[in-house]
Amino acid sequence: MKADYLNASKRISGASGAWLMHGDEPLLAQSLLDQCRKHWREQNIERQRVDLTSSADWREALGQLDNLSLFSSTMALEIHGNHKPDAAGMAALERFIQSPGDNILIINMPKQDHTAQKTKFFQLLDANGLVVSLALQNDRERQDFLATQAKTLKVELTPEAWKMLISQTENNLLAAHQALIRLSFLSEPDEQIDIEKLLPALSDQSRYSLFDLSDAALLGDIERTVKILNYLFESGEAESLILWTISKEMRLILQLLDNPNPNYQSLGIWFNRQSLYQKAMRRIKRTQTTGWLELLLRCDQSIKGVGLEKPKDLLLQASLALTGLQLFDTKISTLQTI
Structure with missing residues (x-):
């Protein structure tokens, strides 16, 4: 069914x-x-x-x-x-x-x-x-879903602001959700957000997103990866979504490394992104990924408040591992290039 x-x-x-x-x-x-x-x-x-x-x-x-x-x-x-x-x-x-x-x-x-x-x-x-x-069929369903997220964040938009948010994010739920998170920091709880108050959150949207983080890490661009990750932290991006993004790319790399002749499309990797994964596979050897799943588990546990490790430290460690730089300690000072 x-x-x-x-x-x-x-x-x-x-x-x-x-x-x-x-x-x-x-x-x-x-x-x-x-x-x-x-x-x-x-x-x-x-x-x-x-x-x-x-x-x-x-x-x-x-x-x-x-x-x-x-x-x-x-x-x-x-x-x-x-x-x-x-x-x-x-x-x-x-x-x-x-x-x-x-x-x-x-x-x-x-x-x-x-x-x-x-x-x-x-x-x-x-x-x-x-x-x-897992898909929404039209703007009405997208707005209903986002309205639930907005209620959780105590963000209230006018009808005109909702129309602009849906239009400007071009049906990209992740982008719209990021804008709502920014609004939760830019406004008072349950303050009515009109178009004028919405614009700063939308202008931020043109900077960095989770997709930019994925691309930078897969390309092995360490400086850009750290810059984007810090921006996401500062803009209030949910740590669980940052983890989801890093985890998705790590697990795809693991599958690709285990298969010398991968079917990219069956893994959900379309033609215009295949070169990103090919570059990552040339840079990262299978032996360098042995601790990835354990690291992802530690990230998940820390986000849920289990243990003493800090989520931001572990997310930085995971992001850099994807670029080819290994942090062997939660302290940023302990670095070793893979």
Whole structure:
């Protein structure tokens, strides 16, 4: 069964079995996952997350559903990545779908094109679970979604300001969300924002974005990467979104390094960006990436307030690792060129 973002958000309280979320809008994926996690916490449902590095990881990932703690009777398992399961993984997935019990499986992937939607994997989930397209269909849906984000940030726009925000960001949810974050710093809580007050936030939009951070890091431009990262910190960009951006690029590089003849399009890398990844692959060797996943986990934990490490220090470390510069300590003074 297929559903869009809005329809899926209404089904969270009754979610069961397997869900496949796919799309190119990280904000929608994060929003839907946040809603799911909130519901699971309220219901005392245990949550586990697995990040795929290869097709062979599926069987072990699904095995997590059999490892409930003594205090849990239900598990919500998140699987993130762009690897379809191998034969053993498909068999494990079919077994789960046939008998999920009270457990919940959420699979989060990049957008699946028409070819990918014809695979046995996709068809199995479409026939027996819920396939969620992470996309909004029109300006009304985009504004409704952003209005929810604005309410959380205590930002209130006039109708005219909303029209300008949607128009100037050209349906780019991430850009619009960045503008709302800036407005939360430029205005008083629940102050009515008209077009005149909106303009400074939109003018900042023309400077640096998360996409600029990705490009600079992939190109190995250390100075520009640090400059953009500092700008994002200062402008109030959500640390979770910065982590999502860095994590996405790191995981793509890991997949490309494991495959000498990659199918870029199947990984969601279009022709005009392939040269960026090719340059990164020539610069970064597989042995230099052994600590990447652990570093991403530390970033995630620090953003959630777990441990004593500072999120900005770790995000700087991860960003520079992507350029080819390794920070072996959270202290910026300890540098070594890879």
